[in-house]
Amino acid sequence: MSTVPYAQRVAKPNGWWGMVVFVATEATLFGTLIGSYYDLRFRTPRWPPAGVPDPKVAVPLILLAVLVSTSIPVQLASVFARAGRTAATRLALLTALVLQSGYLALQIHLYVDDLHRFSPQATAYGSIYFTMVGAHHAHVLVGIVLEAWLLLRLFGGNTVYRAVGVQATAFFWHAVNVLAVAVTIVQLSPSL
Amino acid sequence: MSFNRMPLFVFAMLAVSLSLIFALPSLTTDLVFLELQRKVGFHFFDVAHGGDALLWQHLFWLFGHPEVYIIILPAMGIATSIIPTFAKRKMVAFPLVALAELLVAFIGFGVWGHHMFATGLPVGALVFFAAASMMVVIPSTIQIYAWLFTVNLGRPEFRAPLLFIGGFIGLFVIGGLSGIMFAAVPFDQATTDTYFVVAHFHFIIFGAAVFPILGGMYYWFPKVTGRMYHERLAQASFWVTFAGTMLTFFPMHIVGLLGMTRRVYTYHAGFGWDAYNLAETVGAFILAFGLLMIFGNLLWSRFRGAPSGPDPFFGGTLEWTTSSPPPPYNFPVIPRVSSPYPNWDRVEGGLQLDHGHETPATTVRDGHFDEVLKMPSESGLPIVLAFSVTVLFIMLLTTHFVVAGIFAGIAGLVLAAWHAQEPAEQ
Ligand code: HEM
Ligand SMILES: [Cu+2]
Numbered sequence: 001m002s003t004v005p006y007a008q009r010v011a012k013p014n015g016w017w018g019m020v021v022f023v024a025t026e027a028t029l030f031g032t033l034i035g036s037y038y039d040l041r042f043r044t045p046r047w048p049p050a051g052v053p054d055p056k057v058a059v060p061l062i063l064l065a066v067l068v069s070t071s072i073p074v075q076l077a078s079v080f081a082r083a084g085r086t087a088a089t090r091l092a093l094l095t096a097l098v099l100q101s102g103y104l105a106l107q108i109h110l111y112v113d114d115l116h117r118f119s120p121q122a123t124a125y126g127s128i129y130f131t132m133v134g135a136h137h138a139h140v141l142v143g144i145v146l147e148a149w150l151l152l153r154l155f156g157g158n159t160v161y162r163a164v165g166v167q168a169t170a171f172f173w174h175a176v177n178v179l180a181v182a183v184t185i186v187q188l189s190p191s192l
Numbered sequence: 193m194s195f196n197r198m199p200l201f202v203f204a205m206l207a208v209s210l211s212l213i214f215a216l217p218s219l220t221t222d223l224v225f226l227e228l229q230r231k232v233g234f235h236f237f238d239v240a241h242g243g244d245a246l247l248w249q250h251l252f253w254l255f256g257h258p259e260v261y262i263i264i265l266p267a268m269g270i271a272t273s274i275i276p277t278f279a280k281r282k283m284v285a286f287p288l289v290a291l292a293e294l295l296v297a298f299i300g301f302g303v304w305g306h307h308m309f310a311t312g313l314p315v316g317a318l319v320f321f322a323a324a325s326m327m328v329v330i331p332s333t334i335q336i337y338a339w340l341f342t343v344n345l346g347r348p349e350f351r352a353p354l355l356f357i358g359g360f361i362g363l364f365v366i367g368g369l370s371g372i373m374f375a376a377v378p379f380d381q382a383t384t385d386t387y388f389v390v391a392h393f394h395f396i397i398f399g400a401a402v403f404p405i406l407g408g409m410y411y412w413f414p415k416v417t418g419r420m421y422h423e424r425l426a427q428a429s430f431w432v433t434f435a436g437t438m439l440t441f442f443p444m445h446i447v448g449l450l451g452m453t454r455r456v457y458t459y460h461a462g463f464g465w466d467a468y469n470l471a472e473t474v475g476a477f478i479l480a481f482g483l484l485m486i487f488g489n490l491l492w493s494r495f496r497g498a499p500s501g502p503d504p505f506f507g508g509t510l511e512w513t514t515s516s517p518p519p520p521y522n523f524p525v526i527p528r529v530s531s532p533y534p535n536w537d538r539v540e541g542g543l544q545l546d547h548g549h550e551t552p553a554t555t556v557r558d559g560h561f562d563e564v565l566k567m568p569s570e571s572g573l574p575i576v577l578a579f580s581v582t583v584l585f586i587m588l589l590t591t592h593f594v595v596a597g598i599f600a601g602i603a604g605l606v607l608a609a610w611h612a613q614e615p616a617e618q
Pocket of ligand 2: 256257304306
């Protein structure tokens with residue numbers, strides 16, 4: 001594979017800036033979701049309301065740790081891609097992809113399990129809980145799709161364009177992981 | 193282009209873009225909640241299941257107030273383009289105006305509660321939102337004085353575009369004054385949901401946001417078409433439009449104070465509102481006639497207007513340095529500018545890009561040349577994507593989930609095809 005003389009450019013590439021703008025809107029979106037959670041929470045004496053179990057703590061926290069740790073391989077992929085080390089980039093991306101897919105699979109399992117225990121249609125607590133947590137899972141899914149796409153492209157070799165893609169996706173993942181910390185703390189707050 | 197060479201219009205659009213990024217997600221959340229509640233049976237806004245009716249309003253106005261500045265800031269930017277040209281001098285207090293434009297957008301995020309003064313917010317919140325709303329006046333006033341002083345210190349030539357900006361300043365002051373009256377909580381609680389509010393936002397949206405757009409249409413018409421509009425008719429159209437606007441919207445203040453509520457299409461005679469409403473109706477016809485004069489003038493001039501040449505007003509900004517109408521590539525040689533008014537100072541030739549669709553990228557703050565960007569060429573994919581996403585959301589709204597899924601799939605395929613086209617690299 002060819003080595004990419006990564007952008008002669010001084011400023012960050014435009015693709016990275018595009019991702020910054022996108023992350024800004026998504027972070028704001030989660031800000032409003034979390035704000036809504038507390039708006040509803042402080043109107044109710046019992047939270048979660050009667051008949052709804054407290055959220056489990058241990059498993060989501062372990063999963064959170066796994067997800068946050070994937071920032072390392074993702075960042076490595078970004079560095080490798082810019083250095084033109086295509087094979088190392090692919091390996092780092094693949095590592096992250098496996099961990100993140102495992103995370104998402106287990107989270108979906110927990111989500112379905114929660115749905116069996118209480119319903120989003122019964123109380124405002126259920127509504128905001130499933131909406132907020134589901135929104136985060138959707139963002140994890142988007143990150144996985146981006147990564148899988150780049151991995152696929154990288155089998156055809158590395159280019160400056162693709163290296164920028166990896167860099168921007170890495171930034172997206174860091175943001176998703178920070179949001180994961182915020183969302184998980186809010187989600188578990190009744191049990192903490 | 194470095195920050196210190198950016199025209200004020202561009203600063204205004206920067207403020208608009210930043211506001212959009214942080215305002216729209218709030219509306220997204222609100223609408224998603226609403227759809228989930230209506231179509232899927234979730235509970236966000238109904239008190240019976242632990243929801244909060246005011247949550248809707250909080251999220252809406254957290255978007256809604258920044259949105260009013262998103263509406264007005266382009267108008268302010270147009271004013272800062274037109275005034276220097278016809279006053280024949282640079283804007284007074286340039287850096288202050290640039291800061292004021294950004295500050296207006298920023299403060300706009302802390303005042304949404306002033307739309308909810310009558311909903312029973314806690315007193316602390318009322319005080320906060322009242323104080324923040326009064327603060328907005330400071331950057332707005334900085335701009336008003338800067339506009340007035342620029343005209344005053346220059347050698348103003350009151351051609352049609354500047355007349356419209358003059359009208360804009362007057363209407364903006366009236367609308368701003370009613371706005372600042374609402375910032376006083378007791379006054380707002382007395383007048384909310386009356387025609388006084390309708391007067392406020394029509395002055396500020398039709399008067400302050402649309403007048404500069406009308407002026408801007410005259411101002412940039414020669415640039416876009418290469419032909420001059422008819423000046424005398426244009427000045428007449430201003431006076432008709434302005435008179436129509438005043439007659440339509442000013443009496444709304446009075447009927448509002450007389451107790452006429454918003455969102456009524458009829459009322460009983462004998463409340464003392466009839467004459468005012470009749471005047472408003474007459475005003476609306478005059479206003480419509482004024483708008484007809486404007487569009488008639490532009491339409492006629494499009495085909496019969498005298499050729500304008502590249503720079504009929506001797507404007508300061510870069511667009512006046514290229515021909516009218518500009519060639520598709522805007523500038524044969526990428527210009528190098530040394531101030532926000534390059535046409536009055538100095539434009540040097542810089543880079544020449546002639547390998548297809550290319551544009552220069554610069555460093556973020558200093559604006560040094562950084563890289564030649566390959567721009568995408570024509571492609572049908574974006575419009576197909578836009579179409580499938582539109583259908584996707586219409587289908588979600590009408591609960592045709594299977595069709596929605598199909599169009600989501602199409603959108604995904606188009607996205608993939610779009611991203612499979614990568615720029616060529618040496
Ligand atoms: C000087 C700054 C301003 C202040 C202090 C202010 C204040 C207010 C207040 C307190 C209200 C609520 C009135 C009520 O419903 O009781 C209001 C309504 C409104 N304002 Fe302003 N305003 C300002 C500028 C603007 C601007 C620049 C725009 C638009 C370009 C605007 C557009 C509106 C609209 C559309 C409404 C009606 C919203 C509705 O449908 O209820 N305002 N304003
Ligand atoms: Cu407002």
